[in-house]
Amino acid sequence: MLNLMMNACDAMAALPPEQRRITVRTRAVEVDDGAVQVSFSDCGPGFTPEQYTRLFEPFFTTKPRGLGLGLSISRAIIRAHHGRLWGSSTPGAGASFYLVLPALRARTR
Numbered sequence: 683m684l685n686l687m688m689n690a691c692d693a694m695a696a697l698p699p700e701q702r703r704i705t706v707r708t709r710a711v712e713v714d715d716g717a718v719q720v721s722f723s724d725c726g727p728g729f730t731p732e733q734y735t736r737l738f739e740p741f742f743t744t745k746p747r748g749l750g751l752g753l754s755i756s757r758a759i760i761r762a763h764h765g766r767l768w769g770s771s772t773p774g775a776g777a778s779f780y781l782v783l784p785a786l787r788a789r790t791r
Contacts (some may be wrong), residue, residue: 685752685753686781687706689752691724696727702724705722706720716787717785719780721780725775729773740754763784766780
């Protein structure tokens with residue numbers, strides 16, 4: 683989650699401070715026994731469909747000083763916990779990234 687927040691901040695760095703906005707949302711989703719979805723949306727430049735096909739590849743970056751490992755590591759961690767990570771964008775109008783993880787059911791005594 684920290685990586686997704688940092689990416690959103692980096693994407694908006696060129697915007698005037700009053701135009702920068704990150705929206706974080708959570709919701710329950712009905713997948714198998716239930717899951718939790720968390721989304722991170724920013725007001726940055728977004729990404730193109732061509733960039734999206736490579737965003738989760740190791741060492742691919744759209745940042746001038748990026749390593750290109752953040753999204754691939756994030757996706758690997760989320761997959762290891764039986765979840766999913768994906769993104770969507772309207773180029774020039776921001777990007778959103780979504781993660782879904784299985785929900786842990788509370789034990790009843």
